[in-house]
Amino acid sequence: MKSGRNRLPVWLRNRFVWVKTIHGSISFAFSVLILGAIGITSIISYNLSEDAVIANSEAYMGEVVQQVGQNIQSYIDSMENISLLIFTSKDVKYYISDNPFISREEVYTYEKNISSLFQSLMYMRKDIDSIMVFGYNGRNVSDRKPTTLNPNVELEEQEWYQEAAGAKGKSFISAPHVQNIVEGDYQWVVSLSRELKNSNSMNGQGIALVNLKLNVINEISMGVKLGTRGYVFIVDREGNIVYHPQQQLLYSKLRTEPLSRVMSSSESSFVVDDESGKKIYSVQDTNFGWKIVGVAYQNELNANPEEMRNSFLLWAAAALAVTLIISFFLTHRITRPIRRLQIVMRQVERGNFKVRAEVEQANEIGQLERTFNMMVGQTQRLMDERIQTEETKRRTELRLLQSQINPHFLYNTLDSIIWMSEQKKNEEVVLMTSALAKLFRSSIARDDELVSIRIEQEHIASYLQIQKMRYRDMLDYRIDIPRELHAYKTPRILLQPFVENAIYHGIKHMPEGGIVSITAELQEDCILFHVTDNGQGMSEDTIKLLMSAGARNNDREHIGVSNVNERIKLTFGSAYGITITSEISEGTTVTVMIPKVR
Amino acid sequence: MGSKKLWLPLLLLGSVMLIGWMGLWKETPASSAGKIVLIMKTNDINNSYWQTVHSGALAAAKELKVPLELLGPIGAENPEDQRLLLKRAIDSKPAAIVLAPIREDGITKEIEASRQAGIKLIILDTPLLELDYDSYVSSDHIEEGRQAANRLGPGQVRKPVFALITSDESSTVSSQRTEGVQEVLSPGKAFNLGTYRIGMSEEQAYWTVKSLTIAYPDITGVIALTDVGITGAARALADVGLTHSVKLIGFDSSIPEIQLLERGQMHTLIVQNPFNMGFLGVQTADSLIRERNVSKMVDIPSTTITTANMYEPENQKLLFPFVY
Numbered sequence: 001m002k003s004g005r006n007r008l009p010v011w012l013r014n015r016f017v018w019v020k021t022i023h024g025s026i027s028f029a030f031s032v033l034i035l036g037a038i039g040i041t042s043i044i045s046y047n048l049s050e051d052a053v054i055a056n057s058e059a060y061m062g063e064v065v066q067q068v069g070q071n072i073q074s075y076i077d078s079m080e081n082i083s084l085l086i087f088t089s090k091d092v093k094y095y096i097s098d099n100p101f102i103s104r105e106e107v108y109t110y111e112k113n114i115s116s117l118f119q120s121l122m123y124m125r126k127d128i129d130s131i132m133v134f135g136y137n138g139r140n141v142s143d144r145k146p147t148t149l150n151p152n153v154e155l156e157e158q159e160w161y162q163e164a165a166g167a168k169g170k171s172f173i174s175a176p177h178v179q180n181i182v183e184g185d186y187q188w189v190v191s192l193s194r195e196l197k198n199s200n201s202m203n204g205q206g207i208a209l210v211n212l213k214l215n216v217i218n219e220i221s222m223g224v225k226l227g228t229r230g231y232v233f234i235v236d237r238e239g240n241i242v243y244h245p246q247q248q249l250l251y252s253k254l255r256t257e258p259l260s261r262v263m264s265s266s267e268s269s270f271v272v273d274d275e276s277g278k279k280i281y282s283v284q285d286t287n288f289g290w291k292i293v294g295v296a297y298q299n300e301l302n303a304n305p306e307e308m309r310n311s312f313l314l315w316a317a318a319a320l321a322v323t324l325i326i327s328f329f330l331t332h333r334i335t336r337p338i339r340r341l342q343i344v345m346r347q348v349e350r351g352n353f354k355v356r357a358e359v360e361q362a363n364e365i366g367q368l369e370r371t372f373n374m375m376v377g378q379t380q381r382l383m384d385e386r387i388q389t390e391e392t393k394r395r396t397e398l399r400l401l402q403s404q405i406n407p408h409f410l411y412n413t414l415d416s417i418i419w420m421s422e423q424k425k426n427e428e429v430v431l432m433t434s435a436l437a438k439l440f441r442s443s444i445a446r447d448d449e450l451v452s453i454r455i456e457q458e459h460i461a462s463y464l465q466i467q468k469m470r471y472r473d474m475l476d477y478r479i480d481i482p483r484e485l486h487a488y489k490t491p492r493i494l495l496q497p498f499v500e501n502a503i504y505h506g507i508k509h510m511p512e513g514g515i516v517s518i519t520a521e522l523q524e525d526c527i528l529f530h531v532t533d534n535g536q537g538m539s540e541d542t543i544k545l546l547m548s549a550g551a552r553n554n555d556r557e558h559i560g561v562s563n564v565n566e567r568i569k570l571t572f573g574s575a576y577g578i579t580i581t582s583e584i585s586e587g588t589t590v591t592v593m594i595p596k597v598r
Numbered sequence: 599m600g601s602k603k604l605w606l607p608l609l610l611l612g613s614v615m616l617i618g619w620m621g622l623w624k625e626t627p628a629s630s631a632g633k634i635v636l637i638m639k640t641n642d643i644n645n646s647y648w649q650t651v652h653s654g655a656l657a658a659a660k661e662l663k664v665p666l667e668l669l670g671p672i673g674a675e676n677p678e679d680q681r682l683l684l685k686r687a688i689d690s691k692p693a694a695i696v697l698a699p700i701r702e703d704g705i706t707k708e709i710e711a712s713r714q715a716g717i718k719l720i721i722l723d724t725p726l727l728e729l730d731y732d733s734y735v736s737s738d739h740i741e742e743g744r745q746a747a748n749r750l751g752p753g754q755v756r757k758p759v760f761a762l763i764t765s766d767e768s769s770t771v772s773s774q775r776t777e778g779v780q781e782v783l784s785p786g787k788a789f790n791l792g793t794y795r796i797g798m799s800e801e802q803a804y805w806t807v808k809s810l811t812i813a814y815p816d817i818t819g820v821i822a823l824t825d826v827g828i829t830g831a832a833r834a835l836a837d838v839g840l841t842h843s844v845k846l847i848g849f850d851s852s853i854p855e856i857q858l859l860e861r862g863q864m865h866t867l868i869v870q871n872p873f874n875m876g877f878l879g880v881q882t883a884d885s886l887i888r889e890r891n892v893s894k895m896v897d898i899p900s901t902t903i904t905t906a907n908m909y910e911p912e913n914q915k916l917l918f919p920f921v922y
Contacts, residue, residue: 150860151861152857152860152861152862153860175911177909177911177914178909178914178917178918180860180909184853184857186853186856186918188918188920214920218920228660228663229660229661229663240911245657246657246661246873246877247915248654248871248873248874248877248912248915248916249657249873249874249877251911251912251915252871252874252898252899254874254877254878276661
């Protein structure tokens with residue numbers, strides 16, 4: 001897994017870095033889920049609507065084609081009615097009967113009557129091309145007077161004649177054809193023919209022919225609106241094309257229609273998918289044997305497929321955008337406490353143990369936050385305790401240090417006393433011994449750390465007195481602490497380490513000796529002590545080394561400058577402490593700043 | 599930080615939508631192409647041949663959903679009128695012009711202008727011999743001549759003896775048909791009594807054929823390239839009683855010729871298919887506009903019609919154009 005991830009190119013890995021966050025991965029999961037869900041539902045519902053549209057259009061086509069069928073049917077019916085009218089006409093019957101008693105004049109009269117009957121029928125029906133009657137007795141009459149039959153056409157060979165003669169009184173409807181029975185007349189018609197019978201014997205006596213102009217069917221078929229490219233065609237019982245707007249293309253095989261499917265299919269509509277697109281075929285039967293077939297291109301029936309698709313896409317996009325935004329905010333809400341906790345943790349990481357996570361919710365994250373807070377609290381307490389323990393330990397240590405008198409010093413002093421006793425300098429022995437006693441008394445005085453400045457002054461005076469007796473002319477000292485400061489408090493043995501340093505490091509090596517002066521002054525809320533010597537001084541680096549914590553040499557013989565500094569800071573706060581200014585071969589001044597405490 | 603995270607899902611969504619759209623897009627057909635102008639030899643509504651071309655062209659325009667403008671000289675086939683129509687058509691900048699040229703000479707400038715304008719040029723009916731075009735949609739007139747000539751039974755023991763009746767030698771169609779006839783009935787296979795120009799006079803045809811039958815009693819066939827030639831010849835042959843022994847062969851149909859066929863006074867008619875010509879003319883133009891491969895010659899086979907097959911359904915459509 002890990003190695004697989006590493007194999008990703010760098011840019012891709014960077015691009016997906018956000019997925020590694022909880023927010024990122026939840027967002028990503030949400031997005032993928034929503035995208036998938038909306039995508040699938042959109043596609044399904046688009047297809048469903050498309051199906052619905054197709055179903056609707058098929059139904060619509062069915063109605064249209066049925067309408068065409070009914071229209072053609074009504075024309076056929078009217079032809080049928082005309083033929084029945086002829087069938088029942090006494091004049092016609094008499095005219096075509098083989099009654100030998102009719103004279104030539106009478107025949108002419110009958111012809112005239114029948115012809116005018118036909119003419120009046122034709123006058124009413126503009127869609128009829130011609131009406132004719134052919135008697136088996138050789139007589140014929142039509143709406144035209146006189147009628148010259150085409151001498152080159154054999155009547156008995158005509159399909160409409162043969163079919164009607166064989167149909168025993170039933171009507172026959174022909175496919176559209178050119179009617180050439182009348183000389184010089186070639187009209188595209190649909191013929192309805194019927195055998196006429198003698199009312200007595202029921203023997204056939206002639207054929208009635210009604211020709212319907214093909215224009216009528218053409219107009220009906222062309223008038224149908226099935227999209228812009230849709231059309232209607234008609235097939236007869238045998239599956240021959242009766243009418244097709246592009247019949248010549250069919251004859252030339254430049255175009256084909258799925259006739260076998262039209263003839264065999266039991267369903268009223270089916271879909272054919274060829275190179276010109278998906279076409280819906282709607283087949284309608286008529287009671288005279290023809291099948292009316294409507295053809296429409298599917299993409300045209302769906303009034304505006306692009307619009308439908310665009311609106312689908314638009315809605316899908318809108319839904320996606322809304323849900324994505326909502327999911328983003330939801331994720332944000334869920335992950336916000338985690339991120340807040342993360343920020344708090346980072347602060348703790350940097351050492352701030354005072355911060356606490358805000359517990360807002362009572363859920364798992366809330367619990368986590370509470371536990372975290374508890375943990376941080378405990379850690380802080382432990383840390384505080386440790387600091388305190390450390391401080392106490394240090395204080396004790398320092399106290400121990402400061403309460404001790406440097407054994408060298410004591411030894412040297414006692415040596416001096418012995419030396420003075422041998423010299424019988426009693427007075428001086430007394431002086432030194434009493435100074436030593438004072439020194440000791442002030443160092444073991446009491447337990448409380450702070451003493452009055454007066455006592456500190458006594459202590460430092462005793463110390464200096466002893467040192468003065470030891471170094472004689474090498475050392476001079478001056479103590480100038482104003483009286484009004486005597487009442488203020490100061491840590492014990494505050495100044496001795498500096499004086500000691502001034503003597504040992506500043507003055508001792510000077511052949512002509514030096515002066516140590518101790519002054520104090522009040523500055524606002526602080527008391528400043530200055531320990532100044534005119535010794536050999538020291539460099540900035542030495543000062544730095546002296547002040548640094550590393551100089552805290554616990555040799556137990558010297559109380560380091562830094563120790564004092566630390567002590568002051570521990571007692572009074574970091575605002576106080578010591579500063580050293582020094583110049584080589586000019587001298588050093590140590591300034592100790594403590595607060596004004598009574 | 600938040601917005602950055604939002605962009606990637608949105609980008610993802612955008613691309614998915616694009617893919618989806620592309621998937622759905624492929625079903626829609628290409629939008630309708632540019633306009634096609636069809637210029638016929640005549641737009642006379644009584645000329646059933648050209649009106650049938652008209653019908654075929656309209657059917658194709660409907661089928662292919664292309665805008666189509668149908669033009670033609672009103673009345674007679676007037677070359678100058680046609681030239682003006684062609685000029686106007688070129689000015690209207692159509693995508694394609696389908697032209698049935700009456701005469702090739704005289705439209706050279708217009709044809710060149712249309713070529714320069716990048717207009718696809720489809721020639722109908724009558725070929726262009728000199729000028730350049732994209733495709734020629736027509737019956738093969740030489741083949742028609744061969745079809746006619748084959749009816750006379752060349753190469754048999756008794757060689758056909760025939761004459762050609764023409765009216766206008768300068769017609770490209772006529773000369774191509776003549777070429778086809780002469781190719782099949784070449785000397786050695788048949789006796790050619792010559793080509794007789796009778797102009798537009800039926801009377802002239804009558805007398806020519808009548809004298810031919812007297813001069814050459816063993817004549818077996820007459821091929822007439824015009825309808826007046828046919829009617830004159832038929833009358834002459836009927837008069838001399840040779841109707842059945844001399845085969846009379848003609849081209850293109852007219853009512854008098856149909857009646858002659860019915861009566862058996864003429865033997866064979868070679869008829870073209872004007873509906874298909876109109877249809878294929880427009881279809882070829884559309885294919886050219888859509889940059890599809892189109893052959894230089896789109897052949898529309900002519901049909902040989904005799905008395906026996908003239909009332910077969912497919913032949914009825916050819917002989918009696920049903921114009922709508």
